[in-house]
Amino acid sequence: MESHNQARANAARRRQRETGESYAAALQAVRLDRLSRLGNLSEADGTPGGTCASLHERSVPDELTELVRYHSHRIAKYLYFAVDEGHYRDDLAEWQRNTLYKLTDALEHLHLLIGTIAAYLREAGMTDYFLRRYLQVRDDQQVEAFLTTSVAEHLSGLLGxxxxxxxxxxxxxxxxxxxxxxxxxxxxHDELEVLLHAVYANYPDNSQAFDHLPTALRERILAVLPHLRDEPHDNDR
Known part of the structure; x- marks a missing residue:
């Protein structure tokens, strides 16, 4: 069965072929269309409408963007440490101890990040229906598991x-x-974003993969790409 994310991606690719716009723009249009349809559904249909669509009309607050960037940097750092353990540990007992420490540190940041976003959105009016859907859990108890005391503390600091x-x-x-x-x-955080885009973006298959980024960030990514993909450097040409 096709996942919701895969269905949106496929719809965006179809739209991209039809309109010639960038993949990012096509995906955004698909999301807008879907949220518009959700907003028109009634409670009688079993799907709460309106709230998600109204949130979509609001720009992303700077503090949420910075929240994701901060914790993503920490998570990536711990994952790097965990991978690095495998290159020089001959002792399995030492490897498992250090690797699990790093991975559970990363997990703490991930749970805190998810929970803080969920708590923020709940305060902004997102319904439990959409929280369950976007957290990909089955019931409210699983949602509450993300909303810890640490999350409440973190959100208070984030909102001043x-x-x-x-x-x-x-x-x-x-x-x-x-x-x-x-x-x-x-x-x-900018360094991390440059490397993430350079490693994981669908480029050069999608020549517009970086078009949505600020010019300075896009130029840094394009400068890094040759070093990661065995492409010829200017000095080698």
Whole structure:
């Protein structure tokens, strides 16, 4: 059975062939059309409508973008450490200890990131129906599992609210993410984004893969690509 993500991707590719627009633009149009249809559904149809569509009309808040960038950087760093363990550990006991430490550290950041986004969206009016759908869980109890005390603390810091009683660390981290100070280092986040696009973007098969990016970021990615894909360098030509 085709997943929701795959169905949208296939629809976007069909639209891209028909209209000649970029894949990113086609995917955005497919999402808009789907959300518009969802917003027109009634409660009698068994699908809550309106809320998701209204959220779609709002731009993404800067603090959410920075939240994803911060935790993605941390997660990628721990995954790098976990992979690196395999190159020089001859002792299985040492390997398993260090690898699992790194992976569970990455998992903590991932759960915190997902939970904080979910908590933010719930406050913004997203219904439990859509939270279950987008978190890909079956019931509200599984949604609540993401909404931990650490998440509440983190969201308070991100939104500049008063620090909760008995707060440990995540309120301050959230505050630094929002203000791009302290633990949050935007220049390192840009480095990560450059490498992620260079490694995973569907380029050059899709020559417009980077068109939606800021010019400075796109130029950095294009400069990195030859070093990753065994393409000839200017000095070698």
């Amino acid at each position: 609210r008063e620090e909760p009683q008995d707060s440990v660390i995540w309120h301050e981290v959230g505050r630094h993410i929002a203000t791009r100070s302290g633990w949050s280092k935007p220049e390192r």
